[in-house]
Amino acid sequence: MINKLIEKIRKTNAPIVVGLDPMLNYIPKHIQENAFAEFGETLEGAAEAIWQFNKGIVDATYDLIPAVKPQIAMYEQFGIPGLQAYKKTVDYCKSKDLVVIGDIKRGDIGSTSAAYAVGHLGHVQVGSKKYAGFDEDFATVNPYLGSDGVKPFIDVCKEENKGLFILVKTSNPSSGEFQDRVIDGRPLYEWVGEKVAQWGEDHMGKEYSYIGAVVGATYPEMGKILRKLMPKTFILVPGYGAQGGKGADLVHFFNEDGLGAIVNSSRGIIAAYKQEAYASFGELNYADASRKAVEVMIEDISGALNNR
Numbered sequence: 001m002i003n004k005l006i007e008k009i010r011k012t013n014a015p016i017v018v019g020l021d022p023m024l025n026y027i028p029k030h031i032q033e034n035a036f037a038e039f040g041e042t043l044e045g046a047a048e049a050i051w052q053f054n055k056g057i058v059d060a061t062y063d064l065i066p067a068v069k070p071q072i073a074m075y076e077q078f079g080i081p082g083l084q085a086y087k088k089t090v091d092y093c094k095s096k097d098l099v100v101i102g103d104i105k106r107g108d109i110g111s112t113s114a115a116y117a118v119g120h121l122g123h124v125q126v127g128s129k130k131y132a133g134f135d136e137d138f139a140t141v142n143p144y145l146g147s148d149g150v151k152p153f154i155d156v157c158k159e160e161n162k163g164l165f166i167l168v169k170t171s172n173p174s175s176g177e178f179q180d181r182v183i184d185g186r187p188l189y190e191w192v193g194e195k196v197a198q199w200g201e202d203h204m205g206k207e208y209s210y211i212g213a214v215v216g217a218t219y220p221e222m223g224k225i226l227r228k229l230m231p232k233t234f235i236l237v238p239g240y241g242a243q244g245g246k247g248a249d250l251v252h253f254f255n256e257d258g259l260g261a262i263v264n265s266s267r268g269i270i271a272a273y274k275q276e277a278y279a280s281f282g283e284l285n286y287a288d289a290s291r292k293a294v295e296v297m298i299e300d301i302s303g304a305l306n307n308r
């Protein structure tokens with residue numbers, strides 16, 4: 001999958017991911033009204049609205065981008081119908097040949113991690129048959145429980161040709177509270193980054209490892225250090241747009257080959273029509289506003305990379 005991701009980044013010339021993080025308050029009135037007319041103001045109605053909203057965005061952007069990242073919490077809040085909308089979104093994006101990064105941020109003791117890994121990336125055995133549960137291409141993993149909590153994910157990735165993005169330095173304001181703590185002379189995120197690079201060594205793709213890292217766009221100096229520490233690790237970089245990250249901040253997340261990072265924007269793309277810059281599109285044309293926001297993001301990042 002890392003090979004496919006790289007191939008698609010090269011083809012689209014767009015090292016970006018559209019984050020499909022639908023909140024009801026981003027969803028245009030007409031979509032909500034249609035969904036509620038059919039299913040009522042119910043969890044099913046909400047799930048239908050988020051699915052229709054996502055479909056509009058995917059249809060308007062899939063030819064420009066290599067990948068999407070649905071964040072499962074945004075679906076889970078609507079219970080089982082929400083999870084059905086998540087699965088429908090994953091399948092639809094795959095039918096459009098997009099690489100799907102399931103943002104599930106799991107990680108537990110080994111046996112429990114194994115179940116998460118099977119459910120999201122692998123096949124579960126039922127009697128004599130095997131079934132894929134969610135079937136994303138990549139998943140995000142929280143490494144806090146250590147190697148035995150991560151290994152089951154890596155094992156399933158090897159069997160299934162899938163990949164991971166493991167949290168190394170997150171984009172949020174409090175991420176330093178634990179992640180920046182200095183241990184034996186180095187911050188914790190460096191220890192984790194080094195470990196991610198090691199885990200990745202025995203699951204290499206053609207150019208980069210199947211085992212990637214997450215490093216927030218909001219910490220560009222740390223990104224620069226981590227880039228050097230993990231040369232063969234692909235970095236998922238969230239925090240662009242709504243959290244303040246800009247193209248110029250991101251150049252050091254990339255290697256000299258112009259690869260090595262993929263930048264996510266969720267609210268900045270899916271709720272673009274609510275921003276002043278794209279307000280002229282109007283609520284009805286929300287998906288066209290998202291397409292424009294993708295074009296602007298690609299321009300911003302490739303411009304910054306060309307000028308470095």
Ligand SMILES: O=C(O)c1cc(=O)[nH]c(=O)n1[C@@H]1O[C@H](COP(=O)(O)O)[C@@H](O)[C@H]1O
Binds near residue numbers: 021169243268
């Ligand atoms: O793993 C992630 O994707 C992630 C890690 C991180 O450090 N920071 C972070 O914002 N994310 C996710 O990236 C997305 C960011 O959304 P926006 O701020 O709307 O672009 C959300 O789905 C977050 O859960």
